[in-house]
Amino acid sequence: MRPCSTVMHLLLRCMRRCCRHRHSRSRMARRLRQPVNYIRLIFKSLYFNSLTNSEVLLDCILEPVFWMVEVVTRWFGMVFVFLVVALTSSVVFIGYFCLLPLVLQTYSPGWMVWHICYGHWNLIMIVFHYYKATKTPPGYPPKTKNDVPFVSFCKKCVIPKPARSHHCGICKTCILKMDHHCPWLNNCVGHYNHRYFFSFCLCLTLGCMYCSISGHRLFIDAYNAIDQFRHLEAEKQGVPVTGIGLLIGIVPSEGIAGKVVQVSQPPYTYKDRMFHKSVMYMWVLTSTVAVTLGALTLWHAVLITCGETSIERHINNKEAKRLAKRGKVYRNPFSYGKLNNWKVFFGVEKRSHWLTRVLLPSGHSPYGDGLTWDIYPLKKDMMQV
Numbered sequence: 001m002r003p004c005s006t007v008m009h010l011l012l013r014c015m016r017r018c019c020r021h022r023h024s025r026s027r028m029a030r031r032l033r034q035p036v037n038y039i040r041l042i043f044k045s046l047y048f049n050s051l052t053n054s055e056v057l058l059d060c061i062l063e064p065v066f067w068m069v070e071v072v073t074r075w076f077g078m079v080f081v082f083l084v085v086a087l088t089s090s091v092v093f094i095g096y097f098c099l100l101p102l103v104l105q106t107y108s109p110g111w112m113v114w115h116i117c118y119g120h121w122n123l124i125m126i127v128f129h130y131y132k133a134t135k136t137p138p139g140y141p142p143k144t145k146n147d148v149p150f151v152s153f154c155k156k157c158v159i160p161k162p163a164r165s166h167h168c169g170i171c172k173t174c175i176l177k178m179d180h181h182c183p184w185l186n187n188c189v190g191h192y193n194h195r196y197f198f199s200f201c202l203c204l205t206l207g208c209m210y211c212s213i214s215g216h217r218l219f220i221d222a223y224n225a226i227d228q229f230r231h232l233e234a235e236k237q238g239v240p241v242t243g244i245g246l247l248i249g250i251v252p253s254e255g256i257a258g259k260v261v262q263v264s265q266p267p268y269t270y271k272d273r274m275f276h277k278s279v280m281y282m283w284v285l286t287s288t289v290a291v292t293l294g295a296l297t298l299w300h301a302v303l304i305t306c307g308e309t310s311i312e313r314h315i316n317n318k319e320a321k322r323l324a325k326r327g328k329v330y331r332n333p334f335s336y337g338k339l340n341n342w343k344v345f346f347g348v349e350k351r352s353h354w355l356t357r358v359l360l361p362s363g364h365s366p367y368g369d370g371l372t373w374d375i376y377p378l379k380k381d382m383m384q385v
């Protein structure tokens with residue numbers, strides 16, 4: 001009986017000690033948990049708030065890349081403008097000195113009038129809108145004390161931002177109704193020059209399409225002529241010739257009576273070669289620009305139809321997704337209806353404006369001051385044109 005009670009006594013003591021030890025450990029953990037949580041909270045508060053999310057974190061990581069792009073764009077601004085002017089001038093030069101004489105010599109009077117009228121109208125529209133887009137300031141919010149209603153605050157300019165305004169890192173200022181910073185203009189596209197930018201893109205696309213379509217036949221002829229010339233050069237250098245189809249006049253061919261017959265052909269002069277190369281250069285350049293700029297112009301046309309800028313498209317998409325999760329539908333407050341958006345954009349107030357303000361160069365001011373905006377329901381039927 002005695003050994004049994006001793007064992008029981010030992011077991012009880014052991015259990016009591018274990019229990020006491022566990023209690024002290026949990027007390028320790030409880031005491032430690034509070035400062036650990038506090039330190040963790042301080043650490044999190046350094047980089048987290050209710051407005052932070054993965055996009056902000058990604059922006060922070062990519063900040064050096066953005067900085068590089070901004071510096072390069074700012075420094076190379078004039079280089080891009082020079083490129084636009086040089087490339088457009090080269091095509092105009094080819095048009096005047098290579099194609100116009102050909103049009104005057106070979107085309108019927110009707111086609112001649114069409115090419116001269118359309119070509120010059122298109123050229124004037126491109127030059128006018130490019131000049132205006134580069135030289136017109138996009139519009140800036142006032143930097144002094146004012147009563148303009150604002151929606152947010154620019155931390156970089158330290159000024160209140162009116163609706164639709166955004167900060168441009170390249171121009172280092174806030175821009176009214178900012179669309180984007182265009183390196184090809186070396187200027188921001190905003191409230192006061194958005195129309196010039198779009199009209200320039202549209203007219204340049206039309207001009208490139210015009211050159212590409214009307215120069216298509218000439219391009220094929222020029223390509224074939226240069227290809228023939230290459231064969232001739234190769235034949236002169238003693239390269240064996242396998243076919244005679246394209247080499248009329250150079251390769252001797254056996255007559256019926258076994259005599260060698262040679263057909264003469266006018267020589268391929270330096271002037272001919274330059275003409276063909278110019279035509280090929282023009283066609284490749286204008287076709288490429290027509291496709292790429294055409295896609296950009298189409299995208300901007302979609303945005304204008306929706307009454308949005310490039311920046312707003314991004315913001316509105318996010319807002320629409322956020323509201324969709326709550327079962328609500330987002331409505332852009334700056335959209336006045338598809339046709340009205342175009343009328344507001346081009347400043348069309350009566351029917352004749354479609355001709356004088358859209359199809360002809362016009363320097364009229366845009367609708368509104370870019371600081372305050374009418375909201376959709378008020379302006380649904382604003383222009384009965």
Ligand SMILES: [Zn+2]
Nearest residue numbers: 154157167174
């Ligand atoms: Zn700013």
Ligand SMILES: [Zn+2]
Nearest residue numbers: 168171181188
């Ligand atoms: Zn800018």
